[in-house]
Amino acid sequence: xxxxxxxxxxxxxxxxxxxxxxxxxxxxxxxxxKMNNILSLDPAASTGNDIAFxxxxxYDTLIELDPEDPTIILPALARDWEVADDNMSISFSLREDVxxxxxxxxxxxxxxxxxxxxxxxxxxxxxxxxxxxxxxxNISNLxxxxxxxxxxxKFPRELDPKxxxxxxxxxxxxxxxxxxxxxxxxxxxxxxxxxxxTNSAGSGAFSLExxxxxxxxxxxxxxxxxxxxxxxxRIAMRNLKESQTMRLMIERGDxxxxxxxxxxxxxxxxxxxxxxxxTTQRGTLYYVxxxxxxxxxxxxxxxxxxxxxxxxEGINDSIMPYYGVFHQRPVKLGLPATLPEPxxxxxxxxxxxxxxxxxxxxxFTTTIRAxxxxxxxxVAINLQSSLERIGINAEIISGTGNQVYGxxxxxxxxxxxxxxxxxxxxxxxxxxxxxxxxxxxxxSAKLTNFQGWRTGYHNERINELIMQAVSEADxxxxxxxxxxxxxxxxxxxxxxxxxxxxxNTVAVRQEVEGYLDDPAAMTRLRSVTKH
Amino acid sequence: xxxSRVSRVTKKTGVILITLFGLLTMxxxxxxxxxxxxxxxxxxxxxxxxxxxxxxxxxxxxxxIWVQYYYYLQDMLSGDFGRAILTGSPVIDDxxxxxxxTIELASIAIMVGVGLGVPLGVYAATHRGRLGDHLTRLITLFGxxxxxxxxxxxxxxxFYAWLNWAGAAGRIGFAYDGMFTSYxxxxxxxxxxxxxxxxxxxALRHIALPALILGLNSVSFIGRMTRSFMLEQLSQxxxxxxxxxxxxxxxxxxxxxxKNIRVQLLTIVALAYGGLLEGAVLIxxxxxxxxxxxxLTDSLLMGDMNAVMASVLFIGLVFVxxxxxxxxxxxxxDPRTQ
Numbered sequence: 001x002x003x004x005x006x007x008x009x010x011x012x013x014x015x016x017x018x019x020x021x022x023x024x025x026x027x028x029x030x031x032x033x034k035m036n037n038i039l040s041l042d043p044a045a046s047t048g049n050d051i052a053f054x055x056x057x058x059y060d061t062l063i064e065l066d067p068e069d070p071t072i073i074l075p076a077l078a079r080d081w082e083v084a085d086d087n088m089s090i091s092f093s094l095r096e097d098v099x100x101x102x103x104x105x106x107x108x109x110x111x112x113x114x115x116x117x118x119x120x121x122x123x124x125x126x127x128x129x130x131x132x133x134x135x136x137x138n139i140s141n142l143x144x145x146x147x148x149x150x151x152x153x154k155f156p157r158e159l160d161p162k163x164x165x166x167x168x169x170x171x172x173x174x175x176x177x178x179x180x181x182x183x184x185x186x187x188x189x190x191x192x193x194x195x196x197x198t199n200s201a202g203s204g205a206f207s208l209e210x211x212x213x214x215x216x217x218x219x220x221x222x223x224x225x226x227x228x229x230x231x232x233x234r235i236a237m238r239n240l241k242e243s244q245t246m247r248l249m250i251e252r253g254d255x256x257x258x259x260x261x262x263x264x265x266x267x268x269x270x271x272x273x274x275x276x277x278x279t280t281q282r283g284t285l286y287y288v289x290x291x292x293x294x295x296x297x298x299x300x301x302x303x304x305x306x307x308x309x310x311x312x313e314g315i316n317d318s319i320m321p322y323y324g325v326f327h328q329r330p331v332k333l334g335l336p337a338t339l340p341e342p343x344x345x346x347x348x349x350x351x352x353x354x355x356x357x358x359x360x361x362x363x364f365t366t367t368i369r370a371x372x373x374x375x376x377x378x379v380a381i382n383l384q385s386s387l388e389r390i391g392i393n394a395e396i397i398s399g400t401g402n403q404v405y406g407x408x409x410x411x412x413x414x415x416x417x418x419x420x421x422x423x424x425x426x427x428x429x430x431x432x433x434x435x436x437x438x439x440x441x442x443x444s445a446k447l448t449n450f451q452g453w454r455t456g457y458h459n460e461r462i463n464e465l466i467m468q469a470v471s472e473a474d475x476x477x478x479x480x481x482x483x484x485x486x487x488x489x490x491x492x493x494x495x496x497x498x499x500x501x502x503x504n505t506v507a508v509r510q511e512v513e514g515y516l517d518d519p520a521a522m523t524r525l526r527s528v529t530k531h
Numbered sequence: 532x533x534x535s536r537v538s539r540v541t542k543k544t545g546v547i548l549i550t551l552f553g554l555l556t557m558x559x560x561x562x563x564x565x566x567x568x569x570x571x572x573x574x575x576x577x578x579x580x581x582x583x584x585x586x587x588x589x590x591x592x593x594x595x596i597w598v599q600y601y602y603y604l605q606d607m608l609s610g611d612f613g614r615a616i617l618t619g620s621p622v623i624d625d626x627x628x629x630x631x632x633t634i635e636l637a638s639i640a641i642m643v644g645v646g647l648g649v650p651l652g653v654y655a656a657t658h659r660g661r662l663g664d665h666l667t668r669l670i671t672l673f674g675x676x677x678x679x680x681x682x683x684x685x686x687x688x689x690f691y692a693w694l695n696w697a698g699a700a701g702r703i704g705f706a707y708d709g710m711f712t713s714y715x716x717x718x719x720x721x722x723x724x725x726x727x728x729x730x731x732x733x734a735l736r737h738i739a740l741p742a743l744i745l746g747l748n749s750v751s752f753i754g755r756m757t758r759s760f761m762l763e764q765l766s767q768x769x770x771x772x773x774x775x776x777x778x779x780x781x782x783x784x785x786x787x788x789x790k791n792i793r794v795q796l797l798t799i800v801a802l803a804y805g806g807l808l809e810g811a812v813l814i815x816x817x818x819x820x821x822x823x824x825x826x827l828t829d830s831l832l833m834g835d836m837n838a839v840m841a842s843v844l845f846i847g848l849v850f851v852x853x854x855x856x857x858x859x860x861x862x863x864x865d866p867r868t869q
Contacts, residue, residue: 127578245817
């Protein structure tokens with residue numbers, strides 16, 4: 001045996017016999033997720049749930065919602081707050097013992113600057129604030145420091161104060177940023193956007209130690225945290241795209257939390273030793289939407305026929321487990337304003353009659369757009385076969401997010417299987433404005449952020465009721481207005497048919513305690529422990 | 532003599548530059564024709580039209596394609612390849628970051644490929660028609676025609692999940708992330724230089740399986756080509772002469788026949804190595820290996836043209852370099868070309 005062979009055998013033996021960690025260290029939480037959508041850590045620019053999750057641990061908000069009951073508002077950076085008698089402003093008193101990770105004191109100036117910055121930059125998350133009436137021009141007059149640790153937010157128009165409060169607690173743009181630190185890194189008047197894309201400037205329970213884009217994010221404990229000091233020393237997040245690899249690793253205990261696994265892998269983990277499956281309801285809705293720009297689909301009987309051709313039960317029983325739960329209203333489940341389910345069901349004969357009434361007894365040809373991933377493509381296939389039974393020949397066009405939603409934003413689609421409608425805040429408006437509101441249906445209005453405009457659905461009464469309800473602080477009256485919106489929408493056979501409400505499914509090792517997936521995707525890890 | 536050499540070098544440089552220019556132009560045109568909107572990737576599907584327009588203008592997408600291309604070339608010639616949407620970092624930094632992961636994986640894979648492929652090919656050629664030859668051909672055919680992602684998954688189930696010999700995803704155990712100093716970007720080297728043996732073993736366990744699978748894929752290619760080159764040589768007259776002279780079979784094979792296929796083999800190995808450097812996307816995905824292949828694929832899917840253009844240019848340069856290298860080695864090994 002020559003020296004090379006001996007070395008080779010030695011190395012092999014070393015690999016095979018070395019005792020390695022089959023379990024993760026007890027002071028570290030190892031999380032695997034797909035990082036495709038994590039493009040920027042800047043709270044003003046971030047899109048998607050994964051960034052909200054990361055930033056919720058690096059930054060703080062003024063207030064938080066209880067993840068177990070999101071209608072309960074908890075103090076965070078703001079010790080307390082008071083809504084003015086005229087319901088036109090809120091005053092916040094900030095904690096005085098909060099320092100950013102840089103060591104800078106957090107003051108009212110940082111809070112005011114954070115919100116001004118969101119509208120000045122006009123990036124992805126400015127849309128949330130613009131929908132409430134805040135603009136780049138009026139923001140400086142509406143948010144002001146009334147003391148070193150006092151902030152006042154005036155409303156641009158009559159608004160339900162709860163809506164502003166919920167937005168402050170759930171929008172990923174509401175994380176308070178260290179003004180002084182960020183401005184030190186400003187380039188060409190970008191308010192630090194370039195720097196914040198890959199860095200953080202928060203006061204959260206963890207600070208960013210390393211971010212290698214599309215590879216890993218490492219956070220370490222903030223020992224100076226104003227709240228209860230986290231028990232975990234370190235959180236390591238790794239980019240893992242292959243769901244089966246994720247499953248093998250969580251089964252073996254090499255990762256503690258797996259986010260974004262495919263349904264077959266989640267199913268195979270059910271009952272697996274040492275792993276729990278957590279399913280949390282999110283407010284976003286899965287829907288089939290039709291374009292009312294299309295003359296055929298603008299016909300109410302045709303829409304009613306399509307609404308009656310969706311196999312709600314079959315889809316929810318066979319495709320949606322772990323993705324969503326049965327729901328057919330445009331307002332999410334569990335709110336006092338949500339009306340009971342209308343119980344639409346698959347009714348092919350009825351649908352055929354409706355098509356004949358509309359003058360399409362021989363059907364027609366159309367297209368269905370859907371993301372080329374589960375559950376969208378599966379629902380599209382199911383819908384295609386149901387439509388075929390009533391004579392509608394639909395071709396499926398599948399693609400990536402921007403190919404599908406891009407076409408919808410440009411009003412270039414017939415039918416789409418999609419997901420949307422916000423729903424982060426426990427308030428009906430957080431669904432209804434994105435889904436149904438459409439103040440100007442002209443092409444030139446380009447209200448691309450409203451799915452009502454994208455589908456071309458325009459009902460003046462619904463617009464009025466939504467605006468009226470948003471400015472109504474009396475809950476009972478407000479709920480009755482929202483009930484009327486849902487009834488009118490039902491009668492009117494709107495352009496968007498919800499069939500399921502999103503749930504988020506996460507696999508967590510049993511050694512991990514206190515991991516509580518947040519309904520608004522702001523899962524905070526400060527209370528997580530391992531044993 | 533000197534003049535002809537200068538003219539040869541000038542001609543070659545010209546050809547390389549034209550090739551790279553053609554490559555860039557084609558990539559740019561194809562990239563712009565793809566139905567992908569990079570603006571939506573940045574702002575998400577729910578932003579309003581003023582945000583869309585602002586980002587669209589910032590990306591320079593409103594200008595005619597040829598103007599965009601002109602500006603791109605101008606920036607590129609001044610060494611500015613732009614920033615990647617995917618990472619928010621300068622593209623050059625990204626490529627320099629992902630490259631060590633790919634080089635480390637590809638280098639070990641090619642060692643496996645050459646180390647096993649060449650002897651197997653020679654063995655098969657010298658035992659033509661016998662059981663060993665059939666077995667070798669069967670193995671190489673299997674290796675060549677089996678999808679690497681499938682072999683990757685099966686490999687993970689056996690060597691990671693059942694036997695616990697190999698690591699699963701990434702370049703090192705997740706718990707070692709950031710626990711050693713990065714001197715070279717090559718984890719096997721960096722962990723040793725940091726004196727962290729446990730981390731070194733973890734890195735070794737993680738690279739073993741993907742490198743072996745990629746290596747076996749190269750074994751198939753290199754083995755089959757070696758066999759065919761050797762068969763061609765073994766049927767030559769000079770081999771018969773050597774045998775008639777009474778030389779040992781070992782000497783006939785290795786000193787005569789093999790010596791003459793070295794040049795061809797070099798080209799094959801260089802091509803295989805280039806292919807590995809270009810990125811083994813599927814293996815990188817299955818093993819969450821943060822390398823060049825994944826970077827290029829993610830950028831393509833996002834329509835991130837700065838990243839795609841720089842990556843394609845880099846791949847072009849790698850192949851040009853490998854071709855030049857194999858040309859140079861050709862001359863070294865084959866006196867007729869000198």
